[in-house]
Amino acid sequence: MNFYSIRAIYKFEMARTWRTLLQSIATPVISTSLYFVVFGSAIGSRMVEIEGVSYGAFIVPGLVMLTLLMQSISNASFGIYMPKFSGTIYEVLSAPISYIEIIIGYVGAAASKSVILGSIILITARLFVDYHIEHPIWMITFLVLTAITFSFLGFIIGIWADGFEKLQIVPMMIVTPLTFLGGTFYSIDMLPSFWQKVTLLNPVVYLVSGFRWSFYGLADVNVGISLMMVSVFLLLFLTIIWWIFKTGYKLKN
Template sequence: MNLHAIRAIYRFEMSRTFRTLGESLAAPVLTTSLYFIVFGAAIGSRMGDIDGVSYGAFIIPGLIMLSLLNESISNASFGIYMPKWSGTIYELLSAPVSFVEVVAGYVGAAVSKSLMIGVLILITARFFVPYGIEHPLWMLFFLVLTATSFSLFGFLIGLWADDFQKLQVIPLMIITPLTFLGGAFYSIEMLPPFWQTASLFNPVVYLISGMRWSFYGVSDVNVVVSAAMILCFLAACLAAVWWIFRTGWRLRS
């Protein structure tokens, strides 16, 4: 394992983050704060508790997941797309580093950025609504596994995309709608029976449900099922990355 290569890629990606703190950290936290103001304070004050949890506190796990998914994907996809766009990826591919070290550097940096944002949102939420965390280790598990899985997914998007517009297609057209329809702002038990069943085909439901259970001990889906789903998604992303580097798809053309 070439630790110097991993460190070099990681430090390069992290330095880009600290050069653009406004876009990288402040913007996601500000956007989430607006959600707390509108949904937590304005709307939440007119709503009752959900499963014994105040509405303002109930939406915290969903808002964390909303930011975590989008930031993980965008950070990883942009990080690997830029070398493709500039042509420097050929230098990376010809260097004496394995695909494991390349992925570890880029994805590790994306995971670090996403976790920083997740922690900042947790701190920000404290200014708007009181909340507790019943299962902190499970919360950490879902935070890290979600950030890692979707950073890998973003890495795949960056390899697949051949222009800047395609970097935003999947996050905007698929991930964000799935998050809003995945119980970020409501419990799926509030839906009619047909839509409750339909929601179970939305993979984001399992992520938000697992995160909400780690906070309050309540969930729409069994926490073991939620954990199994994210581990399966992680395995699928790892297999796809391995196949791309093995075949050179979108890397050598």
């Protein structure tokens, strides 16, 4: 394992974050804070609590997960797309480093950014609501595992995209709607029986549910199933990336 090459890619990607601090960190934190103001205060004043947890505190895990998914995909997709766009990807591919080292460098940096951002949002949330974390180890596990998993998805999107507009199609047209409909701002138990069953087809439900369980011990689905779903996504995305490098899809032509 060439740790020097991994460190070089990782440091380069992380340096880009510090150069664009306002866009990379400040903007997502401000946007999430607005969700706390609008949903936590406006709606929270009418919906006092859900299953014994104040509404403002209830939406904290969902908002962190929303940011985590979007930022993981965005960071990883942009990180690998820019070398393709500028043509420097061929220098990386011709360097004496393996595909595994390339993936660890790019995905590791994207996941690190997302985890840092998620941690900042958790700290910021304290300014708006009082919440507790019942299972901190599991919270960190879900946080890190989700960041890594969806950074892999972002990596796939970055290779697939042949224009900046395509980088936004999956996050904005698919992931965001699924997240809003996946129990971010409510418990699916509040829905009619039919729609509860339909909602279970939404994969984001399992991510939000498992993450919320680590905070309050409340879950719309069994936490074991949530963990299994994250693992399934991880294996699926890894398989796709393996195929991409095996065939050279949009990398060698």
